[in-house]
Amino acid sequence: MRSPETDSEHSETDSVGSSTDSQSSGLGAVRHQRRSAQRTDVFSLKAMAPRPNAGPGGWLCLLLPLALTVRLLRHATPACKDQARMQCLLTVAAGGMALETLCFFIYAFVKTGILVKCLVSLLPGVATSLSFYLLVDTSLTFAIIVGFVMTSAYQQIYIYTLRGFQRSFTYGEASVFVQGLVLFALSAIHRLGGFFCGGSWPTEEFDTLNMIMVNALFCLLVFCVALVLFPTLRKPCRFYLWTVMLLLAVTCMPVTRPLPLLALVQFLLRDQERLAILVFYMLLVVLTCLTVAWQIGSSAKANTRVRKIFHLLIVMVYIPGLIFECALLYLATGVALAAFVVLELLRLLKIPPFADRLAVAFSTLRTKRTPESWL
Known part of the structure; x- marks a missing residue:
């Protein structure tokens, strides 16, 4: 027959053990709820900012x-x-x-x-x-x-x-x-x-340009997806190597007759008016680069008046293109889109030696509404 002290001690031990078990089960339940909540948040709009x-x-x-x-x-x-x-x-x-x-x-x-x-x-x-x-x-x-x-x-x-x-x-x-x-x-x-x-091979001038543009932008899209799926490609040497391969695929892949690079040269040199508009576009690019360099040198954030310069430059690009050369405008728009995507990849992935200058330019020209996650 057990003494009362022993029974009480045993009951206390059981109560402590049961409380410990309840605490552990409670922690397990909390962890399970957190895990289930995390799995639910993947498909919840509240988890997306x-x-x-x-x-x-x-x-x-x-x-x-x-x-x-x-x-x-x-x-x-x-x-x-x-x-x-x-x-x-x-x-x-x-x-x-x-x-x-x-x-x-x-x-x-x-x-x-x-x-x-x-x-x-x-x-x-x-x-x-x-x-x-x-x-x-x-x-x-x-x-x-x-x-x-x-x-x-x-x-x-x-x-x-x-x-x-x-x-x-x-x-x-x-x-x-x-x-x-x-x-x-x-x-x-x-x-x-x-x-x-x-x-069949594209025969019309615009069909040829469209085939070149579709091939170029699709290759760029595949390149961006590859950077997401394979982080090792984000290293500087591999990034530049694959960028060169991308450029070769765009200019030398046999999707037109002659090859895209030759077809583009023939298209640009075929018309004097087209060549003059191309020179005008190049001057606008130089003016844009000078504006960005001047803004960086001023070590101050751009205000609304400075940003209006870029709006004016865009208007100056589209007016002669829409009036005289829609095909050239289509080509220039695709080239500009591809160039901006590559520059943004350099900035976001911090690829030297251009990443620092691009980051400074972006921080100088960004507005108050620009998300912090873009920096």
Whole structure:
């Protein structure tokens, strides 16, 4: 028979052990809740930092589908049957991505049951696949694969954009940006794939420029994706090596006859007026560089008046191009876009020896509304 002291001590030990077990189980429950909350936050709009002092702008996800639909209805019977089919495919793809965005808002904002969430998650892929099959007249296998893969990829890129570029986009602006990237990738894959699979060489002047531009920007897009997927490419030596390879692919890949570099030289030297506008554009580039250097040397942040200089320079680029040389303006716009992307990569990845000067220029010219994450 045990003494009372022993029983009390045993009960105290049991109570301490039970309290310890309850504390450990409580900590485990808290950790489990945190982990589940972290997994939930991946698909929660609250975990994504949109641009401050701006509305959500969700309606912008309908902008590209509506624009492509209006164009398709106004030009219902284009001369080329393949072009008409591609326009219809891009319109359906844009509509599917807009539906994916709306369903994502419902999934993230509205509290519903698991069954409704599953249906909302499957709806964009099913609707896009059916639209490809019925409206674009594709095969059922192609419609299912492309419909689900495209909407899933769009959602992942959309989430990555909002989480990776914090305070840079509203929800609607991010949707327009990602839709544009996906539509361009689809168009480029269709055009380049059709060409390398036995398509004809471009004969018209603008078709040649368009093929060169599509090839160049698609190669640049692949390069940017590779930098995201393979961080080892961000080292200076490898970065410059792959940049040289990118330049060679753009200028020497046989997508035109003659090669793109020769085709561009012939295009620029064919017309004296075109050459004069090109010289004018080069002078504007030099003036822009001098303006940036002067602003950096003044060691003061640019005000609104200084930034208006760049607005004036942009207007001076577009006026002669729109009046006299639309093809040259199209080419110059693509070259400028590619150049700015490469310069921004140098600044963000801190690639020497240009990163420091670019960072100083950016900090000098940025406005108060520029997100801190861009620095």
